[in-house]
Amino acid sequence: MHTVVIGAGVVGVTTAWALQKRGHQVTVVERLPDAALETSRGNAGQRSYGVVYPWASAAMVGKALPMLIKPDGALKMGMPPSFSALRFMFETLRFAYAPGLYGLNRRAMLRLAMHSRETFLALENELSLAFDGEHDGLLQLASTAQAMADYRATYDLLQEMGVPCRLLSVDQVREAEPGMTGAGPLHGAISYDTDGTGDCQLFTQALARACEARGVAFRFDTELVRFLADGHQVQGVELRSGQGDNAQLSADAFVLCGGCASPALLSGLGLRLPIYPVKGYSLTAPLLDPQLAPVSTVHDDNFKVVATRLGNRLRATGFVELDDFNRDIPERRLETIRKSVASRFPGAADLSNATSWTGFRPMTPDGPPIIGRGPRQNLYLNTGHGTFGWTLSTGSARLIAQVMDGEVPAMNLDAFRPGRYAE
Ligand SMILES: Cc1cc2nc3c(=O)[nH]c(=O)nc-3n(C[C@H](O)[C@H](O)[C@H](O)COP(=O)(O)OP(=O)(O)OC[C@H]3O[C@@H](n4cnc5c(N)ncnc54)[C@H](O)[C@@H]3O)c2cc1C
Known part of the structure; x- marks a missing residue:
């Protein structure tokens, strides 16, 4: 079976890998000159299997206004807000206050994360990929007593779900992260010891090379213009090369992994994907003193900034x-x-000489990604992974491959069904 994957971000490349392992002949179409040059390029590098949660949460709505107003607050909005931004916010509010939905979605995302951890380990055992990856856990700091109380409540849910985590005192935090010598407020932390880190771009590009070695064809610098479909099936795709030449490519099946571009690519096929580009920023700098740097990855809840060690970089x-x-x-x-970094890890890295980056999380207004059959029989969707695409990629890839091969997927996919926004 010839399958075309649209998009060579971490989600598209892991999907291509899962499909080729099952015997599909795979072609990946990517508009940019290599894999992981869009959102998968400069993210925080956390494989945060214990820390996945839906974007739409009533608790977060309560905290949103102060975060929006404070100059250092983590939530920001273009002014005046666009129609798309307002629409996305209103849809988020609808899901945030839908009775019981947050709990159901959080559990579903945690199950997907646990599945992703398993599939990631299997992939790491099979291939030896260089991506500055480690399995040294993840710390979420509590800069207030209230934050620590919130972690205690989270801890109970995670215990019930079988997610390994521990509550740490201030001394235990200092022991786990000896480089954390800054004066930022600290009341403890929650530690996810089986979580990991890694440079998502390095991983995705290395996996793309491994896919190529196994016969996957990558068509870089090639843009999907539109799907060529009748009322039942997609027959092919219209592509445009970097030189501006148009061509058609036919196949048996198609998987859309286009990140934030997915809604536009699907338009005209009768299914609206309410994915919105939620912007974030990163700075990457060489370490000045490894002893003063994070051992692994640390979430500073005071500024809502994540500091991650990636090899000899922060x-x-x-x-x-x-x-x-x-x-x-x-x-x-x-x-x-x-x-934020100066308040936690002073002297760790020369952030005045860092590379800066911005990227767009492909966010759904409820939170879970979109995984399943799309608006035509042979068109599948694996997109909308929001804040957690690096973490959830390998599990999502395996699940969509199972769906495409007509198998019962390894977990219930109800929370991820593509049609849920039309119901
Ligand atoms: C600041 C920030 C920090 C983050 N931190 C983390 C983290 O620590 N852990 C985590 O798990 N996740 C994190 N994320 C989220 C994660 O980076 C994303 O969820 C993930 O990269 C999405 O991958 P993707 O493959 O769906 O999208 P992308 O990487 O954007 O890939 C989509 C691809 O489709 C291609 N494409 C689009 N249109 C076309 C077309 N017409 N034709 C052909 N190709 C096309 C694009 O060029 C792109 O390469 C973070 C995101 C941001 C912005």
Whole structure:
């Protein structure tokens, strides 16, 4: 069976890998010159299997206004807000207050994360990929007593779900992260010892090379213009090369892994995907002193900034911004990220000489990704992974491959069904 995968981000490339392992002849179509040059490029690097949760949460709505108003607050919005941003916010509110939905979605996402951890380990055992990856856990700091109380409540749910985690005192945090010598407020932390880190771009590009070695064809610099479909099936895709030449490619099945571009690519086929580009920023700098750097990855809840060690580099990431596809990188955002790192890991890295980046999380208004059959019999969707695409990629890839091969998927996919926004 010839399958075309659209998009060579981490989700598309892991999907291509899962499909070729099952005997599909796979072609990946990517508009950019290599894999992982869009959102999978500069993310926080956390494989946060214990820390996945839906975007739409009533608790977060309560905290949103102060985060929006404070200059260092993590939530930002383009002014005046666009129609798409307002629509996305209203849809988020609808899901946030739907009775029982947050709990159901959180459990479903945690199950998907646990499945992803298993599939990631299997892949790592099979291939030896260089991506500055480690399995040294993840710490979420509590900068207030209230944050620690919230972690205690989370701890109970995670215990019930079988997610390994521990509550740490201030001394235990200092022991786990000896480089954390900054004066930022600290009341303890929750530790996810089986979580990991890694450079998502390095991983995706290395996996793309492994796919190529196994016969997967990558058509880089090639844009999907539209699906060629009748009322039942997709027969092919219309492609445009970097030189502006159009061509058609036919296949038996198609998987859309287009991240934030997915809604536009699907338009005209009768299924609206309400994915919105939620912007974030990162700084990546060489370490100045490895002893002062994070051992693994640390979430500073004070500034909502994540600091991750990636080999001999430090990456610091923050902000949740609704401003459509605006790629500007304002200095004040980077200043907040630097402030956070200085308050936790002073002297670890030279952030004044860092590479800055911005990217767009492909966010659904409820939170779970979209995994399943799309609006035609042979068109499948694996997209909308929001804040957790690196974490959830390998599990999602295995699940969509199972669906495509007509198998019962390894877990219930109800929370991820593509048609849920039309119900
Ligand atoms: C600041 C920030 C921090 C993050 N931190 C983390 C983290 O720590 N852990 C985590 O798990 N996740 C994190 N994420 C989220 C994660 O990066 C994303 O969920 C993930 O990268 C999405 O992968 P994707 O393959 O769906 O999308 P993308 O990587 O955007 O890939 C989609 C691909 O489709 C291609 N494409 C689009 N249109 C076309 C077309 N017409 N024709 C051909 N190709 C096309 C694009 O060029 C792109 O390469 C973070 C995101 C941001 C922004």
